[in-house]
Amino acid sequence: MGDKQKSGRASQDDVGTVDATRPSAWSGGRRSKAKADVKAKLEVEAGAKVKARAGPKAKAKSAARGGLAGTTPKATTPKGPTRKATKPKTVSKMPVSKAPVSKAPAAKAPVVDPAVVEEIFHRFHRVDPEPKGELDYVNAYTLLVAVVLSAQATDVGVNKATRALFAIADTPQKMLDLGEDKVRDHIKTIGLFRAKAKNVIGLSRDLIATFGGEVPMSRAALETLPGVGRKSANVVMNIAFGEPTIAVDTHLFRVANRIPLAPGKTPLEVELGLEAIIPERYRRHAHHWLILHGRYVCKARKPECWRCLIRDLCRFEPKTPAVA
Numbered sequence: 001m002g003d004k005q006k007s008g009r010a011s012q013d014d015v016g017t018v019d020a021t022r023p024s025a026w027s028g029g030r031r032s033k034a035k036a037d038v039k040a041k042l043e044v045e046a047g048a049k050v051k052a053r054a055g056p057k058a059k060a061k062s063a064a065r066g067g068l069a070g071t072t073p074k075a076t077t078p079k080g081p082t083r084k085a086t087k088p089k090t091v092s093k094m095p096v097s098k099a100p101v102s103k104a105p106a107a108k109a110p111v112v113d114p115a116v117v118e119e120i121f122h123r124f125h126r127v128d129p130e131p132k133g134e135l136d137y138v139n140a141y142t143l144l145v146a147v148v149l150s151a152q153a154t155d156v157g158v159n160k161a162t163r164a165l166f167a168i169a170d171t172p173q174k175m176l177d178l179g180e181d182k183v184r185d186h187i188k189t190i191g192l193f194r195a196k197a198k199n200v201i202g203l204s205r206d207l208i209a210t211f212g213g214e215v216p217m218s219r220a221a222l223e224t225l226p227g228v229g230r231k232s233a234n235v236v237m238n239i240a241f242g243e244p245t246i247a248v249d250t251h252l253f254r255v256a257n258r259i260p261l262a263p264g265k266t267p268l269e270v271e272l273g274l275e276a277i278i279p280e281r282y283r284r285h286a287h288h289w290l291i292l293h294g295r296y297v298c299k300a301r302k303p304e305c306w307r308c309l310i311r312d313l314c315r316f317e318p319k320t321p322a323v324a
């Protein structure tokens with residue numbers, strides 16, 4: 001008999017299979033089985049009675065000791081991570097679910113009623129339908145140079161310096177022929193004039209080398225020139241090419257946050273916020289209206305609210321009263 005057959009016979013004996021050659025063994029097995037069945041039944045019934053009488057605590061204790069028949073220790077374990085995880089205290093401390101819910105909708109919520117925005121620009125348009133910037137220029141190139149020179153300087157101061165400069169150099173080539181030293185002399189009354197003279201020569205050289213001596217009609221291309229950032233590029237795109245860009249300078253930044261129209265922590269945030277809310281028909285002149293309003297009425301230190309044409313629409317407080 002091989003190992004396989006031996007193991008097969010042993011298996012059959014274990015489960016009490018009928019063996020005609022061993023009647024006593026079979027009948028004895030039946031009696032034992034019947035006794036075992038009765039005992040098991042009594043245990044189950046007794047267990048059921050105890051279970052019915054026992055409260056949750058008793059059930060848990062019993063389960064911890066080994067459990068009643070039919071119970072699962074996992075479900076009734078009295079102490080441990082499962083019970084702790086269901087405490088309300090633990091749930092309330094979930095920062096992951098709190099943070100996005102409180103921040104995301106607020107960031108995109110409209111700050112001003114569209115009807116109010118429409119009314120504000122309707123009034124600006126009624127009073128000044130064609131607002132103009134205050135820098136002097138004779139063509140797109142001189143506008144570009146004037147804008148570069150106006151950084152951290154007043155338009156009035158720039159105009160004084162460029163009057164004579166543009167009379168002799170109104171193209172990139174003429175500016176290069178004039179040279180950096182002479183350009184510096186012309187603009188020495190303007191702040192940062194050394195760096196600005198360098199930029200004027202640099203941008204003139206780049207215009208000739210890269211753009212055929214013409215001012216490019218692209219904000220991205222303009223921003224590649226020395227001294228030209230997004231704000232300057234937006235001014236040129238708006239004034240020289242009629243694009244509805246919004247150049248956010250210090251006045252516009254203040255006004256947009258004060259009213260508020262499009263509050264933001266950076267000029268770009270304000271620019272994009274304004275683009276999103278200003279009706280298309282007002283977009284072209286919007287930045288001029290807001291800059292001029294900030295420069296002459298909604299001043300930095302003391303806004304002249306008493307003579308402001310949008311004071312009833314502005315939420316800034318306290319408003320400056322009329323001088324007695």
Ligand code: SF4
Pocket residue numbers: 258259297298299303304305306308309310311312314315316319320
């Ligand atoms: S009411 Fe006063 S704060 Fe408001 S926009 Fe007018 S000037 Fe500025």
